[in-house]
Amino acid sequence: MKKPADLKSAGFFDLERPLLLSRKYPFAETIIDSKWIRWHRKARLADPRFSRRKGELSLKKLQLGCSRCCMDFQSSLPLTSQMTPLRSLVPEGHAVATMPITDLAGYVLEVLMSADQMERGVWNRRNFCIQAEREYAQPGQTADGAVGTACSAAWSWLEANGFIAKHPEQDNDWYVPTRQGEALRDHQALRQFMTSEQLPETFLHPELLQHVRPLFFQSRFETAVFEAFKSLEVSIRTAANLGHDLIGVQLASRAFHPEEGPLTDMTAERGERVALMSLMTGAIGSYKNPSSHRRVAIEAKEARDMIMLASHLLKIVDSRRCSDISTLAT
Known part of the structure; x- marks a missing residue:
């Protein structure tokens, strides 16, 4: 025995x-x-x-x-020792307590998915948070409550976004991984997933899917924005059949001139025609020109919004090609 x-x-x-x-x-x-x-x-x-x-x-x-x-x-039992310690992924407790919830959630998911198949079937929120507090506690000091609170918030985020779910046959804080959680498994995969959700494929013009979206995923936001509006400029030139002597704002002004622009819908009210020209020239002047002349610091959310605007304008250009406009005019 x-x-x-x-x-x-x-x-x-x-x-x-x-x-x-x-x-x-x-x-x-x-x-x-x-x-x-x-x-x-x-x-x-x-x-x-x-x-x-x-x-x-x-x-x-x-x-x-x-x-x-x-x-x-x-x-009352401790977490299984077969799980990867959170501290091995994030060495400093202060970093855990101050890290954005979405980032910490990726590390929490990675720790949970590191367990073997039997242990992975049931997770306990309370056990996990207590264990994390103990990992970052200094010798002779009590557990760090800020770490536990941060881990609990990250756990809630994973549940709210469908990566973990409450065990269907148990009460309290027992959880199991969902298919989505099983598919991602670590913080890098979760980060890439969240980035793709920030710039959904279904919302983008096909031209931007090929040339811009990969740059966004590489966190090259300035380059991604520049390429998006360069694609818009090229599309305007091609659709309006204009020469290379016109660039940037001048090109957009000529193509969407409210009275004689080749891409102008003359059936629209004049104020709308002027507004569309201003929208095109303002977008190119504000988002393409600065990046072509100097370094511009752009955050992910800002870059996403700019790229989505470029995608919308590209779709307008597609609908305003010379053949389409002549059909509308007749």
Whole structure:
């Protein structure tokens, strides 16, 4: 018979699954600490079908009256040691506490998915946050509550965005990975996924899908914006059949001139024709010209909005080609 110390070293106390007893230690319930023995007695009283010979007990059998006791016992166990420590991914506790929730959520997901297949089936929010606090606690000091709060917020974000879900057969804070969570697995994949969601493929003009979207994913935001509006300028020149002597604002002004522009819809009210010309010239002048002359610092959200505007304007150009405009005029 194994001694309690041997069981600890073998990982018995690291179990965080509905199966609380191990086939490997069929008589383990008789030699663990008093807390386990008290739980074991409650389990036997609550469910007469409990069999010591089977060496395992699922939570389903405890739902007759001792499921709450079982949950309390499981929550007191530490996280499995087979999981990658959060501190190995983010060394500083201050970084965890101040990191954007979306970034920290990626690291939390990576830690959770690092568990083996059996451990991955059930995760506990409380256990995870307490373990994270202990990892970053300094010797002789109490656990860092800011780390636990940040991890709890990241956990909530993962749940709200469909990467983890509450266990369908258990209460409290027990979770399982969703198919989306299984597919991503680590912080880099989650970051790339979130970036793609910021610039959805279905919203972009085909020209930008090929030349601009890859640059955005590489975080080359200034170059991505420049290429987007350069594509707009090229599209305007081609659609209006204008020469290379006109560039930038002059090209857009000529193509969408309210009275004689080749891409102007003369059936529209004059004020609308002037407004569209101003929109085209203003977009090119504001977003393409500065990047072509100097370095411009652009954040991801700002770049996304600019690229989406370029995509919209490209679609307008496609609808205003000379053949289409002549058809409308007649």
